Amino acid sequence: MRETVEVPWFSSPDDVAARLSATGYLTDPATATTAYLAGALEKPLLVEGPAGVGKTELAKAVARATGADLVRLQCYEGLDEARALYEWNYKKQLLRIQASQGHDTSWAETHDDIFTDEFLLTRPLLTAIRRDEPTVLLIDEVDKTDVEVEGLLLEVLSDFQVTIPELGTVTAVRRPFVVLTSNASRELSEALKRRCLYLHLDYPDAEREREIVLSQVPELEALVAEQLVATVGRLRDLELKKAPSIAESVDWARTLVALEIRELDDKAVDDTLGVVLKHASDQERAVRELRLRK
Incomplete structure (x- = not known):
């Protein structure tokens, strides 16, 4: 089986500036350098600044410039694991359980049957982790979530892996280019910040x-x-x-x-x-x- 050779996201900060400019996104040296390092070091990039300065558009421009698919998690108050990570298709599981009734099938066999990929509904975080193709993961307006959601992000952004109790640990085959945006409506935890490169965007001159x-x-x-x-x-x-x-x-x-x-x-x-x-x-x-x- 032929091994896939991963192509770097960008070759240099100048390459970032040129390729993003070709998509219509103009960068300054700090933005180009930080975006390059995010790809080269495979570190998430936290972009803070007032609304409307191009934070979300930066992630979209990286996706356009590199030909990667964009997976977006739009954050909001009340966001939970089921909407961010994964949940089980309970209706489909119930139908399978009902279909197995009357057959000589043990509960253990039924349990193992219904907790498989067939019944897993992947949400943005798990979707990005499982993809083999180049992927830009945009976690947009992370400051709008509850503090508890940051704990969910820590495992994903630390090791690019997700633990599903019924299936085990899913580790990224190919790390996505991760951009988190924040309007700084609240202070993010130091634990989350430590896992990211940081860029502050303001209104341009x-x-x-x-x-x-x-x-x-x-x-x-x-x-x-x-x-x-x-x-x-x-x-x-x-x-x-x-x-x-x-x-x-x-x-x-x-x-x-x-x-x-x-x-x-x-x-x-x-x-x-x-x-x-x-x-x-x-x-x-x-x-x-x-x-x-x-």
Whole structure:
């Protein structure tokens, strides 16, 4: 049987920057270096920062750039092992038990029969562990889970293995590229952090954001791009419920192109503000602070 030779995720930080850029994701040196090390060292990457700075998109870009499949665990309050790891198909097991009644079958034989792969429902963590193909595992918004869920992650992220009492320990044949994202709504445990490389992403500076916007919306005029980025920067300086994300900057750019707006004056901002600010109170503050209406 021919042995499969694993290809490294990336050959260098420069390779990361070039390949992610080709997918439309622009990186800075710190991001490129940390992403390279996550693949080279086979260590999970914890990415923290405010909402909308590209944390989730980084995992998606790695998957696109490497041709890997993306397996995503969306975290939320109340997430448990059954939704994150695995559960048994109880209905199917019950049907098998009922079908075996009347036959000369011992309970031990029936038990062994119903706790097999046929009855196992794999969830994102176990799915990523069991895959032979290149896989990017995205554990998104891990700070939204209960603290107890971190204990579940420790075994997976320490040894890339999962223990199923009825089946034994399942160890990854090929370690996935793991990205955990956090909006820092709560402090994560030191035990979890120790198992990860760390990257903090913040809103880009004006020049980088202009590059991002123009890479995504090349038909936007350069002057309008500069005005848009400057206005988004001013909005982020306000005390808003939700500051504009990079994705919303891009959406705004597409809106301006669609409306054939060639100058982002006060009227244009006022008319399209709902694209970037999604709370009425934020819009009112922006109008007041930026003095859009006379």
